[in-house]
Amino acid sequence: MAATAISGAAFGAAMMAAGFHQPSVVISQLRFENWHMFQTFLAATATSAAIYAVAERLGYAKISPRNSSPLGLFSSYDGNIIGGGLLGAGMALSGSCPGTLYAQLAAGVRSGFHALDGAIIGGVLWSGLVSKLVKRRREKMGAKPEPAVVGEQLGLSNGTTLLLLEAVCVAVVAATVLYTPASPTAKIPGALGGLLIGGAQLVSILTRRTMVGISGSYEEVGNFFWWLVRGADPNAKPSSYQNILFASWVAAGAWGLLRLVPGLASGPAYEMSPLLAVSGGVLMAVGSRMAGGCTSGHGISGISLLSASSIVTIMTLQHKSIPSRYGNKVLPYFLIPHPFFAVTSTSIFISSFISADWIIMAAGLTSPNHFLNTGQVLGKSSRSGKMYWTRTTSVMQEPASVNALSTLRRVCSACSATLSDISPVW
Numbered sequence: 001m002a003a004t005a006i007s008g009a010a011f012g013a014a015m016m017a018a019g020f021h022q023p024s025v026v027i028s029q030l031r032f033e034n035w036h037m038f039q040t041f042l043a044a045t046a047t048s049a050a051i052y053a054v055a056e057r058l059g060y061a062k063i064s065p066r067n068s069s070p071l072g073l074f075s076s077y078d079g080n081i082i083g084g085g086l087l088g089a090g091m092a093l094s095g096s097c098p099g100t101l102y103a104q105l106a107a108g109v110r111s112g113f114h115a116l117d118g119a120i121i122g123g124v125l126w127s128g129l130v131s132k133l134v135k136r137r138r139e140k141m142g143a144k145p146e147p148a149v150v151g152e153q154l155g156l157s158n159g160t161t162l163l164l165l166e167a168v169c170v171a172v173v174a175a176t177v178l179y180t181p182a183s184p185t186a187k188i189p190g191a192l193g194g195l196l197i198g199g200a201q202l203v204s205i206l207t208r209r210t211m212v213g214i215s216g217s218y219e220e221v222g223n224f225f226w227w228l229v230r231g232a233d234p235n236a237k238p239s240s241y242q243n244i245l246f247a248s249w250v251a252a253g254a255w256g257l258l259r260l261v262p263g264l265a266s267g268p269a270y271e272m273s274p275l276l277a278v279s280g281g282v283l284m285a286v287g288s289r290m291a292g293g294c295t296s297g298h299g300i301s302g303i304s305l306l307s308a309s310s311i312v313t314i315m316t317l318q319h320k321s322i323p324s325r326y327g328n329k330v331l332p333y334f335l336i337p338h339p340f341f342a343v344t345s346t347s348i349f350i351s352s353f354i355s356a357d358w359i360i361m362a363a364g365l366t367s368p369n370h371f372l373n374t375g376q377v378l379g380k381s382s383r384s385g386k387m388y389w390t391r392t393t394s395v396m397q398e399p400a401s402v403n404a405l406s407t408l409r410r411v412c413s414a415c416s417a418t419l420s421d422i423s424p425v426w
Helices: 002-017 023-030 036-057 078-094 100-106 110-141 150-154 158-179 190-208 216-229 242-260 274-291 297-304 308-321 324-335 356-363 397-415
Strands: 346-350 371-373 386-389 422-425
Touching: 002 100, 002 190, 002 242, 023 036, 023 078, 023 100, 036 158, 036 190, 036 297, 078 110, 078 274, 078 308, 100 110, 100 242, 110 216, 110 274, 150 158, 150 308, 158 190, 190 297, 216 242, 216 274, 297 308
Parallel strands: none
Antiparallel strands: 346 386, 346 422
């Protein structure tokens, strides 16, 4: 239990330091607007792969690669493909992933709590219904999960495949650092955050002789739920709860670091709507269990083990979430009530010492299409200036402008702007 606590706390602290308490980090990566999350995970993967290679060579740890998740539909990896797609869609809706939502909990991000609620519901659905359907399907089709490493598919040795993985990770991190903007919210570079997560992986290997992974906690919660519903028979009590303990200590580690360094969570946070966050949480839990892992279990640990199923899952996750580049600007508009009914161009003058880009970040997911520009480039806006705002076609110009200003004032309360700081110029 002590080993689980130590490794979980280390992983949670590393994610908090990397800035994963911000839903905007996930959303901006899925939209390909900012590469902080990708840099962090690639650096963590490269570090984890090197650490495990040394541990294996020294005979300290021997971990099998991740199994495939076949459903008997169209491929031996069809469960990874479908599960990865559900996971990516859930991340796009909730602004989190199965692991990062614990950093959001520690930082008090409300949508993180809603995503956790959804993930628990997803775990209940998976353990009580979906997993049984998957099991029946596999038995009917004779589909069996099997471990496989990428080198076997490419005809390469594990050593050569490892060197290729390290080279790709370093090249992509270096290119995105040089040619893409830094995250406006993270306090440390993505590559450094990845090294910290790699350090947490080292702690996990040293203390538990295994790697980090968190989505299994939702399945365990589901198992306990159904055990209680069916009468809590002591002889049928679920035997596994290690993932729940690990996840609890992830949240504790993130919370503890934040108490020591409060500045890590300074500034406003994107808040997804409760409906989107819960829906995303359900999809994340079901998808990650169908695929056999999540962004940590597959994306960091699985790829570090050169698992073919992990590569397939993460590639599908990113591919299926690509529509979020547009969908998160359209889908939330239909799911979240909006008070906008007209085409209107409202200039908003920010007279306080609050940066205009903070207001955009605070309002961006609540009203993703409502800000056209700030008069300056995002991230370079002055401490005060005009912002321009618009909505859809109608003759109701003035009511829409009033509603626009009302909504702006409401969302700007998250970034310390007072009502007197914001005035319309029609």
